[in-house]
Amino acid sequence: MPETPVPGHGLHERFLRGLARAPGGTAIRVDAESLTFEEAHDLALRRAGALRALAPEGPRSVAVLADKSVTAYVGILAALYAGATVVPLNPRFPAERTRRMLTTARVSAVVADPVGRAALAETELALPVLDEAAPARPLDAPADVLPSDIAYVLFTSGSTGRPKGVPMTHGANAHYFDLLDRRYDFGPDDVFSQNVGLNFDCAMFELFCAWGNGAPVHAIPAAAHRDLPAFFAERRMTVWFSTPSGIAFIRRMGGLAPGAMPTLRWSFFAGEALLAEDAADWQAAAPGSHVENLYGPTELTITVTGHRWSPGTSPAKTVNGVVPIGTVHEGHDHVLLDEAGEPADEGELCITGPQMTPGYLDEEDNAGRFLDRDGRRWYRTGDRVRRLPDGELVYLGRLDAxxxxxxxxxxxxxxxxxxxxxxxxxxxxxxxxxxxxxxxxxxxxxxxxxxxxxxxxxxxxxxxxxxxxxxxxxxxxxxxxxxxxxxxxxxxxxxxxxxxxxxx
CATH class of the missing domain: 3.30.300.30 (ANL, C-terminal domain)
Structure with a gap:
């Protein structure tokens, strides 16, 4: 039977849920500029209509080529509302790299700020760019999507000398965010950071965890990192997300004094190995916050494991001073394979389940990254992992380079x-x-x-x-x-x- 739209499976429906919970609440804040959920929704519908006008048959994929800004955030929503695949790109990447990603993703329209427009011009690609000021008939409602439809494409570094496009489905994201809704107690009173680059998959965590719970996301300006405790106090920030390397910089700026960040309720770290020393210092600076170490390749929808730091028990589980990555999300199977390809308590982490990508945009990139085992397809993470006696996993390093x-x-x-x-x-x-x-x-x-x-x-x-x-x-x-x-x-x-x- 043909696949049909499933209510609740569209990534944009996270925003609609937040709209229902807090229509007059702030959804987006960038410096002094802000939009409520109602304002962002209406603006996204108008811009989705404009995107449809740029490609009468419907935009296949829409690049958002912009710095963190209202243009970027509403552009992501507008593309999703139009039923298109979102391709978030960094406008400050080299022109050759940007051109390759635009071409690989078969982008049919672009949402760009002034920096993005200049970057697009350098690629010499003739792609239509959304004119935010042009009149357009807004959509009556966001487009219906299928669980198997691609919500977004993100690019990772490729061993062949070119970036690899990773498509992620609406269905994979639905599983992921449903799990997070059950794991965390986010609500409209929370204030989320939007700290990582929009081309980094963890930005999706920041945006759609916040929006799905009627909470605002605040873009973090670079200058704020020099006195993060003061910024948190001003904004009443409750949810933080960054790579672990950010902790060292904040420490150098004097931001990790005990009790310096009392408003935080949740602190998430992903993208690199989290050191126990850093986790302990952050916990001391944010004593009211849960601190979590998250792990997951882009190919497995943002993060697929998590370990909640406990000062009493976590240090004893560290290996080489690195905090465990925790247990694999429910609904998934995993196996550690040794050099002979046999299951072991230490080896390459392979995972299968609903958060897995259907495969790279370029089929040639699939070679060696997936494994057929027990009649199922598994993603080979390339990460060497050890299983602890209690079932938690610890990251030991990359098998490759x-x-x-x-x-x-x-x-x-x-x-x-x-x-x-x-x-x-x-x-x-x-x-x-x-x-x-x-x-x-x-x-x-x-x-x-x-x-x-x-x-x-x-x-x-x-x-x-x-x-x-x-x-x-x-x-x-x-x-x-x-x-x-x-x-x-x-x-x-x-x-x-x-x-x-x-x-x-």
């Missing part, structure tokens, strides 16, 4: 590939080392001609986002090899940890 830099997934092979395109470079090997403020940073070893670091950075900045730009470049005559005659990246990483930033 994928790392997290400032919450941004980076394939070291993609950095290698891009460096090799630089004039004079013959080959490249990228490794990580601890960053001074916490987290990781990239160090590139390369062969060929010696090139000034400034020249390499300038070339790479045209192709890679800021988070993927190496901090240090080291010229070598040849790479060290291990016993298997492969580049000894372990040795390079150890050397990188001892390098000075001033070395060429």
């Amino acid at each position: 994928q790392v997290q830099i400032q919450g941004f997934r980076v394939e070291l092979a993609e950095v290698d590939h891009t460096v090799r395109q630089c004039a004079g470079v013959q080959n490249a090997a990228t490794v990580t080392r601890p960053a001074p403020g916490g987290g990781l940073e990239l160090v590139v070893y390369y062969t060929g001609e010696r090139v000034a670091p400034a020249v390499l950075r300038r070339e790479l900045s045209a192709h890679l986002p800021e988070a993927m730009l190496p901090k240090t470049f080291r010229h070598v005559a040849e790479f060290p090899l291990n016993s298997n005659r492969k580049v000894d990246r372990g040795r390079l990483a150890r050397e990188a940890a001892a390098l000075s930033d001033t070395l060429p």
Whole structure:
């Protein structure tokens, strides 16, 4: 039988639920500008009508190419209301990367702020851009969608030297947010941060957890991080979300004094390994807050495990000082596979269930990322995980060369590939080392001609986002090899940890 729309399965219905709970309440605040749920809903219907007018057959996918702004937030809603797939993009990425993502996602219309319009012009793609001032007949109601329809596409770093498009369905998000509704006690009186970039999947957590409960999201300006406790006090912030590396910066700014953030009720961290020391310091600074370590690849709908930090029990569960990632969401199965592909208590984490992507936009990217087992399709996370006696999982590291830099997934092979395109470079090997403020940073070893670091950075900045730009470049005559005659990246990483930033 053909699939039919299922009430409650559309991602945009999260906003409609919030509209019903708090129609006159604030839905969006950006600096001094704000919109109520009613105002945002009416504006989204008008802009959805305008998007329909741009593509009479109905927009297939709509890119939101904008900084965190009313234009961006209403643009996301408008695209969903129009029945289109949302493609959130960072307008400050290199033009070549943006062009590739727009093309791969088959974007048929663009919502852009001034920065986004300039970025789109640099791609030289002739795509229609929504004119917010142009008159348009608003939609009477948001479009119906199927659970299998794609709600949004997000791009992750790809080992082939190009970003991978990850489509996520309305049905996957419905399962996810239904679970979160049962796990957390969010309500209209909460105030949510909107801290991460809109092209980062955790932004969906911030937006649709808030909107689904009639609560506002407040865009966090960069300057606020210099005195986060004061910003929280001013806004009466109750729900915070960031990558763990943000904790180190806030500590340096003096923001982690005991009791400094008394208004927080929930604090979420994801995108990188959370250190027990950081979790403990945050808990002390926000004594009234639950602190959770969340884990999940984009391919499994934002997050798929969670561990609630407990000062009394969590420290004993850490491995290498890293907080556990918790248990896998209900409705899913998981298995840890050892090097022989057999189930074990330590190995690669593989998961199957309703939060899994149907597959990458480019079918070639599916190779090696999915596993057929027991008559089901499983997603291979590439993460090495250990199961504790109580069933919780702890993250041990990547099986491959994928790392997290400032919450941004980076394939070291993609950095290698891009460096090799630089004039004079013959080959490249990228490794990580601890960053001074916490987290990781990239160090590139390369062969060929010696090139000034400034020249390499300038070339790479045209192709890679800021988070993927190496901090240090080291010229070598040849790479060290291990016993298997492969580049000894372990040795390079150890050397990188001892390098000075001033070395060429």
